[in-house]
Amino acid sequence: MDKWHAVGFVVCGGAVLFGVLAALVVYASNGRLSDAIASVLPFLSIPAAGLVFLWLTQETPREYPMAWQRAAVYALAGGAVVFGLVTACMLYFMEGIRLEAVFGTMMMFVLPGLCVGAFLFLTEKDRRKPWAVEEERIWAEYYRKKYGEPAQQEQRGLLSGALWIFTAAVFVVLGFTIGFKYAWVVFLFALAGELLIEYWVRIKA
Structure with missing residues (x-):
């Protein structure tokens, strides 16, 4: 730096x-x-x-x-x-x-x-620098062999991103309506949803 x-x-x-x-x-x-x-x-x-x-x-x-x-x-x-x-x-x-x-x-x-x-x-x-691109390609190949096709991982990423964006929006709305001391509970449901998404991806693989 x-x-x-x-x-x-x-x-x-x-x-x-x-x-x-x-x-x-x-x-x-x-x-x-x-x-x-x-x-x-x-x-x-x-x-x-x-x-x-x-x-x-x-x-x-x-x-x-x-x-x-x-x-x-x-x-x-x-x-x-x-x-x-x-x-x-x-x-x-x-x-x-x-x-x-x-x-x-x-x-x-x-x-x-x-x-x-x-x-x-x-x-x-x-x-990204060339060596970082190559490293990511190697890791992508490793995960493809271990977890399935890249398309499934892309679906998993999109679902996970949508889940957390929705969770953040619900947290803000609930925080201003019922109070932030109760709104944090929504993150527990998000974690449960994350586990369900992971389970779904593994089943499809």
Whole structure:
């Protein structure tokens, strides 16, 4: 890792930690969770975008760095999602705020950010280095012999991805309707669904 990326990661990580500590101080002083979330908002959304940009533009042993223009769009999308989620949480815990404002905030920031991120992900070019491509080919051949045809593994991946996206959406909806302390139960059902998908793939193989 070059020194500029190292400095960037340290600065962004320090900003996030500072925001969390500032939120704890605010909550300890007045006991209002909405004020604590509001104080951490700028120290989460902006550093989150910075971390995404730094992560995508650094060269790793397996991948070449992404072009900074595309990485910047990724960063803006990620920052918008984090900003929308944190703002929605802040509004949820404020007195006198209706749920329409919470969901409206998510529609304004989270939804566009996810759509842009999904478009970039689906149109992403392969940045893997030649040796990494060859290694993945060897592993794919190994799994094909052990678990079956690649098409079945692709089906398994699609089903698993759809399951967890649906689970995340249900978690958010239940969290804002019945409370986040109960909404986490949905992940238990997701784990059960994951096991059922694995069982189905093994039977077909």
